[in-house]
Amino acid sequence: AQSVAQPEDQVNVAEGNPLTVKCTYSVSGNPYLFWYVQYPNRGLQFLLKYITGDNLVKGSYGFEAEFNKSQTSFHLKKPSALVSDSALYFCAVRDMDTGRRALTFGSGTRLQVQP
Amino acid sequence: NAGVTQTPKFQVLKTGQSMTLQCAQDMNHNSMYWYRQDPGMGLRLIYYSASEGTTDKGEVPNGYNVSRLNKREFSLRLESAAPSQTSVYFCASSEMGGPGETQYFGPGTRLLVL
Numbered sequence: 687a688q689s690v691a692q693p694e695d696q697v698n699v700a701e702g703n704p705l706t707v708k709c710t711y712s713v714s715g716n717p718y719l720f721w722y723v724q725y726p727n728r729g730l731q732f733l734l735k736y737i738t739g740d741n742l743v744k745g746s747y748g749f750e751a752e753f754n755k756s757q758t759s760f761h762l763k764k765p766s767a768l769v770s771d772s773a774l775y776f777c778a779v780r781d782m783d784t785g786r787r788a789l790t791f792g793s794g795t796r797l798q799v800q801p
Numbered sequence: 802n803a804g805v806t807q808t809p810k811f812q813v814l815k816t817g818q819s820m821t822l823q824c825a826q827d828m829n830h831n832s833m834y835w836y837r838q839d840p841g842m843g844l845r846l847i848y849y850s851a852s853e854g855t856t857d858k859g860e861v862p863n864g865y866n867v868s869r870l871n872k873r874e875f876s877l878r879l880e881s882a883a884p885s886q887t888s889v890y891f892c893a894s895s896e897m898g899g900p901g902e903t904q905y906f907g908p909g910t911r912l913l914v915l
Binding site: 690695718720722727728729730731732735737776778780781788789790791792793794 | 805841842844845846849859860893901903904905906907908909
């Protein structure tokens with residue numbers, strides 16, 4: 687079975703400071719990993735994904751994430767937070783070896799960036 | 802290019818009523834998905850359609866039916882709504898349904914069952 691854990695319900699950070707939103711995963715094979723962001727009353731927007739290759743993945747709006755196979759983690763990072771980054775962030779995983787079609791999502795982390 | 806669109810945006814139903822949630826995409830994608838989002842639980846897959854003419858159950862299919870009407874449209878039907886189906890429903894699509902593909906989401910339908 688595949689699963690995702692986002693251990694923090696909420697992350698608070700001051701504008702201009704670096705931010706990290708944590709994600710760990712469990713799959714039986716090799717993972718495809720995704721980050722999505724959800725603004726209030728909106729659908730999910732794709733931020734970035736890890737498929738293969740370089741462990742550091744760069745995505746939209748200045749976000750990046752680092753795949754760490756030994757720690758089974760895929761933390762989302764940004765060097766300098768903006769108030770407009772305040773939203774709900776979801777990590778998702780898909781096991782590339784099982785052919786299972788569903789993305790498994792974490793429960794979400796609310797990011798609050800204070801001015 | 803509207804992407805993935807969903808109607809209605811919001812609906813209130815009484816227990817036992819039926820309704821159909823509509824989803825359409827204009828990206829010429831082959832695969833489409835229906836998810837539900839509940840507080841503290843992330844999104845869970847209800848049904849998906851790998852290609853036109855095919856549908857398969859996801860994690861939480863009970864109480865729902867789907868129709869892949871054509872390549873563009875994928876509808877979700879609640880035959881007899883229950884309060885447990887109060888949720889936000891998202892439709893998504895991807896090009897071929899491959900495991901590494903990005904899924905693109907619609908804006909959601911907020912459903913309240915009384």
